[in-house]
Each structure stands twice: as structure tokens, then as C-alpha cells.
Amino acid sequence: MILALFGALAIGLCLGLLGSGGSILTVPVLVYLVGHAEKQSIAESLVIVGTIALAGAVRNWTLKRVDLRAVLFFGLPGMAGALVGAYITKSLRGAVLLVMLAVVMLVAAALMAKPRKKQPGALPPAPRSNLQTALVLIPAGFVVGILPGLLGVGGGFLIVPSLVLLARLNMHTAIGTSLTIIAMFAAAGFFQHQSALVEIGESVDWRIVCIFAAIGVLGSFIGTSVASKLNQQLLKRIFAVFIVIMAIYILIREAPAVLNHHDTPSAQTMETPATSHDS
Secondary structure (H helix, E strand, O other), X not given: OHHHHHHHHHHHHHHHHHOOOHHHHHHHHHHHHHOOOHHHHHHHHHHHXXXXXXXXXXXXXXXXXXXXXXXXXXXXXXXHHHHHHHHHHOOOOHHHHHHHHHHHHHHHHHHHHOOOOOOOOOOOOOOOOHHHHHHHHHHHHHHHHHHHHHHOOOOXXXXXXXXXXXXXXXXXXXXXXXXXXXXHHHHHHHHXXXXXXXXXXXXXXXXXHHHHHHHHHXXXXXXXXXXXXXXXXXXXXXXXXXXXXXXXXXXXXXXXXXXXXXXXXXHHHHXXXXXXXXX
16 A cells, blocks of 8 residues: 555656656556556546646646636547547456556657757747637547546646647646646546446445545645756656556556456456445
8 A cells, every 4th residue: 555655646746747647657556556446446547637637727727827718629529538438438348448558658658758859949830710729629629538538547648739739839838728628538537437337336435536636636736846946858758668667567467368358367356355345
């Protein structure tokens, strides 16, 4: 349990330091360190990630680093996408979901490790009109929103670049806006996952959720306060390596179960204590 609490702190620290990426660790921590079933962990992850993101979003609203157009045109369609993603989860086995998560982790690591190309003297792109912004953000928001609903991740590593490229926001505003959008996606995805858990006789462990959310929020505040003093690119590369290691571990554990068309014994045994705890 001590390792799990350190995992919760790491999730918040990464979100505070980097603005994205930390939430991708939540499901593996809940599955492998806490011992919860896969689909239960995805639902719990959405609450934890959403709470941490909401705390950061409130702070960014006070700093006026949230773009309302992006919240409406990207966030609302993304909530519909999150509902779709959560619905798809019903038909997938736990091992399949974890393998999909590992693949997403590898993609996120590649995006984080990639250095940003700076173009000195280049003028910022001209802002889009409301209609232009809506036309590019609505479909993008829906597609990106599927991922949090499906796998319980925040999706910040996709949301931030989308807001920079499509909405033409500066990085600080994109990060602040993404936290609001992540909270929206998490709320929609959890709504669908909660009803699905009831159908299969499982439930959320609210004690674990509250502990993780509180530690994660604390970690995010710590990370935000020291972020400006650290080399962001170096941090991202170090964290990317850690994500790759975690993804490889998940693939080694879960890929055989997917290939053999059954859940791993470890996953099956993990479901028993979680269910008995909630009963």
C-alpha cells in the first residue's frame, strides 16, 4: 500500500510539473499496486484524474488561462466521445484494455520525448474565427474524448497539442484549458462506467479514490510550484523512459492473456478482494 501511495503522489507531481502524462499511470497503479480489477480501476481512475484536473482547472481559471471557446467546442463533443469510449469498454476484456493502455503509453512517451522545434522570429499563427474554431475542434474533441472514456486516462498529451495546433492557443492557456476539459471527459466517462460496474456486480472503492485524489491534488500543487525551476524537456524525457518501462511490463504481463483469449490468473485473483471489500 505504501508503494501505491507513492504512485498517487507521482501522478499528481507529474500533472503539476508537466501538465500531462501523470494520469496515464493511474490505472496501472490501481491494478498492480492496489489489486483492483481492470474495469473497476478505469472507473476509479476517472474520478481521481478528474478531481486532480478540476483542482488545477480552478487555479487556472483564476489566472485567466482558460479559453472558453475551446472548452465549449472541444470539451462538450469530447464528453460525448468519452461516453462512447466507456460504452465500448463493456465489450472488451480487462487484459485487452490493459494492452491497449500500454500501446497508448508508448505513444504518449514518444510525444513527450520529442523535442519541440523552435523557430526564432516566426510569427504566431493568426487566430481563427468562431466558426473556423468550431469546425476543427468539434470533430477533434469527439475523437480525443473516446480515449479517456475507454481507458481511464486524462488524455492531456493529446489535448494540449490539439489546442495549440487547432485552437492556436499559447502553451500556458492550452495547459490550463486542458485541465478543464480533462475534468469534463472524466465526469462523462465515469457516469457510463459506474452503470457498467453495477451491471457486473462491482463498485468503486471510494476510500481508495479519496486517498488517491487527495494525495494527487497535493502532488499537483507541489509540482506546479517547482515546475518553473526545473528543466521541462529533461523531465519529460526521464518520465517518458519510465512510461516505456511501465508499458513493457504491462505488455509482458497481459499480452499472453490476450493471445490465449483469457484473463491472466493475477487479474482474476485481483478481482476477488476488491469485490469482497465493497460488499
